Amino acid sequence: MNAPAIEARGLVKVFGANRAVDGVDLDVATGAIYGVLGPNGAGKTTTIKMLATLLSPDAGSARVLGHDVVREAHTVRSLVGLTGQYASVDEDLSARENLVLFGRLLGLGIRGAKTKADALLDEFSLVDAATRPLKKFSGGMRRRLDLAASLIAQPPLIFLDEPTTGLDPRTRLQMWDTIRRLVAEGSTVLLTTQYLDEADQLADRIAVIDRGRVVAEGTADDLKRSVGTQSLHLTVASHGPHDGGTGPVAATRRAIREITGQEPVLTPVSDGARLTAPLDSAAAVSELLVRLRTSGVEVRELSMSRPTLDEVFLALTGHGAQDAETPVLEEVHA
Amino acid sequence: MTTATLTRPAPAAAPATGLGAAVSQSIAMAWRGLVKVSRTPEQYADVLIQPILFTLMFGYLFGGAVAGSVKGYLPQLVPGVLVMALITASTVTGVQLREDMDKGVFDRFRSLPIARVAPLAGGLLADTVRYVIATVLTMVMGVIMGWRPNAVGAVASGLLVIFCAWAMSWIFAFFGVSARSASAVQGVSFLILFPLTFLSNSFVPVSTLPGWLQGFVQVNPMSHVVTAVRELTAGGTGGADVGWALLGAVVVIAVFAPLAVRGYMRKV
Numbered sequence: 360m361n362a363p364a365i366e367a368r369g370l371v372k373v374f375g376a377n378r379a380v381d382g383v384d385l386d387v388a389t390g391a392i393y394g395v396l397g398p399n400g401a402g403k404t405t406t407i408k409m410l411a412t413l414l415s416p417d418a419g420s421a422r423v424l425g426h427d428v429v430r431e432a433h434t435v436r437s438l439v440g441l442t443g444q445y446a447s448v449d450e451d452l453s454a455r456e457n458l459v460l461f462g463r464l465l466g467l468g469i470r471g472a473k474t475k476a477d478a479l480l481d482e483f484s485l486v487d488a489a490t491r492p493l494k495k496f497s498g499g500m501r502r503r504l505d506l507a508a509s510l511i512a513q514p515p516l517i518f519l520d521e522p523t524t525g526l527d528p529r530t531r532l533q534m535w536d537t538i539r540r541l542v543a544e545g546s547t548v549l550l551t552t553q554y555l556d557e558a559d560q561l562a563d564r565i566a567v568i569d570r571g572r573v574v575a576e577g578t579a580d581d582l583k584r585s586v587g588t589q590s591l592h593l594t595v596a597s598h599g600p601h602d603g604g605t606g607p608v609a610a611t612r613r614a615i616r617e618i619t620g621q622e623p624v625l626t627p628v629s630d631g632a633r634l635t636a637p638l639d640s641a642a643a644v645s646e647l648l649v650r651l652r653t654s655g656v657e658v659r660e661l662s663m664s665r666p667t668l669d670e671v672f673l674a675l676t677g678h679g680a681q682d683a684e685t686p687v688l689e690e691v692h693a
Numbered sequence: 694m695t696t697a698t699l700t701r702p703a704p705a706a707a708p709a710t711g712l713g714a715a716v717s718q719s720i721a722m723a724w725r726g727l728v729k730v731s732r733t734p735e736q737y738a739d740v741l742i743q744p745i746l747f748t749l750m751f752g753y754l755f756g757g758a759v760a761g762s763v764k765g766y767l768p769q770l771v772p773g774v775l776v777m778a779l780i781t782a783s784t785v786t787g788v789q790l791r792e793d794m795d796k797g798v799f800d801r802f803r804s805l806p807i808a809r810v811a812p813l814a815g816g817l818l819a820d821t822v823r824y825v826i827a828t829v830l831t832m833v834m835g836v837i838m839g840w841r842p843n844a845v846g847a848v849a850s851g852l853l854v855i856f857c858a859w860a861m862s863w864i865f866a867f868f869g870v871s872a873r874s875a876s877a878v879q880g881v882s883f884l885i886l887f888p889l890t891f892l893s894n895s896f897v898p899v900s901t902l903p904g905w906l907q908g909f910v911q912v913n914p915m916s917h918v919v920t921a922v923r924e925l926t927a928g929g930t931g932g933a934d935v936g937w938a939l940l941g942a943v944v945v946i947a948v949f950a951p952l953a954v955r956g957y958m959r960k961v
Contacts, residue, residue, distance in 0.1 A: 411804050412803075412804065413800060413803050413804055433806055434806075436804060436805060436806035437806035439804070441800070441801065441804040443797060443800050443801070447797040447798050447799075447800045447801035447804075448797070448798055448801070449725065449729075449796070449798040450796065450798075451728075451729045451732050451733070452725065452728055452729070456725075456728055460721060460722075460724070460725050461801070461805070463717075463718075463721035463724070464718050464721050464722070464802075464805055464807050464811070465805065465806070465807075466714065466717070466718075492732075508801065512806075
């Protein structure tokens with residue numbers, strides 16, 4: 360299969376007055392994990408639903424493994440597995456019955472469906488709970504079952520819509536392992552997440568989505584580089600974060616601005632302030648320290664790091680990743 | 694988690710299409726419906742109580758007035774109650790479908806390469822169990838009260854009514870996929886149900902009705918089904934009304950099944 364896993368051009372979906380997806384382009388190569396990163400309501404789920412043929416785009420087009428999602432919807436459905444944000448399994452059936460049902464729907468036959476169900480239950484450590492009512496399942500077990508159900512047909516492309524939202528840290532790591540294993544075995548995974556560390560850990564490439572648009576695309580390193588190669592964190596002592604124009608914080612701020620040419624971000628800490636700024640060369644740090652000693656500023660802590668995706672997100676969108684100030688863009692499920 | 698049982702994804706098989714696949718997918722969905730029934734048998738209470746209650750109540754209430762005796766009224770009444778009970782049961786289909794569709798699992802059904810009609814047809818097929826129960830209960834209640842139908846005719850009429858109820862359930866399935874909520878489906882269904890079942894020849898001889906009402910009663914398809922059941926259970930042979938009932942059922946399916954599937958596809 361030489362066609363790219365996903366090729367989307369100018370996807371648009373409008374719900375009433377809300378342009379939930381507003382011109383999304385995506386290019387996903389096969390055999391990798393592609394992360395779609397964005398806050399709640401950014402349009403991630405709507406995008407996935409269009410790619411998985413659950414919603415038809417209002418404008419634009421998309422091809423999945425070379426097949427148009429609108430004109431060849433039935434073929435696309437046979438090539439993708441979808442694990443939704445909310446477990447799409449039947450609450451009234453047991454885990455095994457769910458897997459058998461989906462197996463039968465996919466044409467495995469009764470015996471084939473049962474064999475497949477048992478193999479997947481084993482694979483996802485659900486054997487002990489196989490006949491228990493789903494209502495007694497934990498969130499992690501439900502997700503695992505949901506993912507197992509997506510894998511019955513061994514689809515070459517798997518959509519995971521926020522696969523770890525609401526999971527405890529241990530279950531989350533298990534889910535990460537499972538996802539990595541899927542890709543190691545040859546699948547392509549497109550996952551959405553609102554966790555920066557998840558995209559950072561898992562995804563080979565990342566598209567950052569905000570308010571229905573892709574605001575940045577690339578590897579995690581690309582994205583981090585786009586806001587400077589290094590990030591400087593400096594904590595200085597003061598009587599308050601805003602010490603007029605003459606105190607140590609203002610002096611530090613001025614020094615950073617003059618030496619690096621960047622405006623630092625100021626965070627108040629107890630009896631002082633923390634200043635963060637992107638940095639192009641480490642050499643600037645020694646110059647800065649000399650300047651601060653001359654000015655008599657007491658440096659409490661100094662560190663340099665690669666910028667986190669959180670900082671990337673802030674730089675790209677003007678607001679933090681966990682920022683919940685976008686209620687207008689709440690995704691509508693009519 | 695154990696390792697290495699997942700095989701490398703093969704290029705997915707060509708999606709199964711065609712009538713054969715649609716039928717086997719519908720049967721798989723019907724199996725799902727039956728498993729759900731076995732988990733919550735209490736939701737069948739209405740189907741159990743209505744036939745017994747109506748046969749008893751109407752039999753003793755109207756028997757003397759309409760036919761001179763309870764026993765004399767039963768050949769008229771039991772077919773009437775039977776049709777009414779099954780049509781009522783078919784409205785439940787729409788309500789349950791609506792509730793079912795609001796659940797996450799329908800997202801998965803939509804994302805699978807299966808016939809679009811299968812989730813609906815399967816659910817409706819599973820509801821046949823409901824109709825069989827109502828049919829058997831109504832007939833048994835009639836026999837207990839002294840009704841003596843032709844045995845072959847009783848079986849044949851049972852099958853006819855079940856088929857008609859299944860056809861009707863597509864109408865309510867259509868309401869189910871179109872309406873906003875389950876309670877809205879219930880409301881609309883009852884608005885249709887009451888005139889259709891009561892303004893028929895189910896409970897009283899048509900000759901006692903005012904002329905304008907006789908006109909409606911005679912074109913009411915329910916009247917044809919009731920007459921067909923009366924003829925079958927009385928003599929074991931059916932007349933033209935059996936044909937009309939079957940034709941009506943087929944037409945209803947032909948019109949409402951595509952409408953319901955289209956409505957279902959539009960819901961997201």
